[in-house]
Amino acid sequence: MTGSTSPDNDFVLAVHGGAGTILRSTMTPEREAAYHAGLRRSLEAGRAVLADGGAALDAVTAAVVELENEPVFNAGRGAVYTSAGKQEMDAAVMDGRNRAAGAVAGICGPRNPVLAARVVMERSNHVMLIGEGALAFCRAQGVAFEEPSYFFTEARWKALQDTLALRERGADDHDDSRKHGTVGAVARDRHGNLAAATSTGGMTGKAPGRVGDSPIFGAGTWADDACAISGTGHGEIFIRYAAGHEIAARLRHTGQSLEDASRIVVMDILAPADGSGGLIAVDKTGAVSLPFNCAGMYRGYVRADNVLRTAIYDEPLREFIGA
Ligand code: ASP
16 A cells, blocks of 8 residues: 655654544544644654654654553553553564664653653663563663552553453453554665664453563564564464564565555455454565554654644544645
């Protein structure tokens, strides 16, 4: 759908605000506008980095910080709740230049979990830290923290109560729109380097301690010298099918285009396996692909032409000229 390539020195940034989107029938114009505006703010933050000649890694980090700060998306402020009524967030960042990677899982405290993941990547000898150990490390590194009240939103709390009530009646409808969400960004910078970042509260009513695909490299987050991927959807399936790495492997070993590889993974591999969701992908040529197999995926991308393109459903992307 968006597979055109760009000149060598061009850059591209794609973002998502999660799949399993609110059904069109229950969406209000105000909400819809808020989602588009949130996506645009994220694209503008990442684009500013890339337009300056900055690194893809810094652009995806900046873009995800914006989305984490938006309470309408399920990451950072506005994260969903576990079945025990707690928020447990996962985040990851990966640099395609050298496969440097950092992730956190099962944390609540850092204002921006993606910055916690970045600190793990840059200042520890490890790739992933979880729970209390991750929090202690982040505190020691001076990562900014917030009180639990900062992360609270009425809408996510209600979604948990609805989910628990349905479960109690044995009537869990597995409604994607109530449960899902994640944010992510992928970019190719002017130097041709790639990076990916993903951040999530996970799935509403998840078991305490459950970790999804977002912080698992090769599943919900991946970046190498071929492509960068950030996924959103039924995390267990993205993990079992190594969704992100499957796309990279197809580019490397079969010569498939980014568009073909990412569509095959989302439509032909994940969907039949109960893996509802989608992903955003860019490759080293600057091609972009944004496939999803559910009602919608908050998504957008921008190139050096500064046209911010965003969409929610299976619909043409709206175009805005950036500031
Ligand atoms: N993939 C996320 C997870 O499983 C949730 C989502 O993107 O909807 O944690």
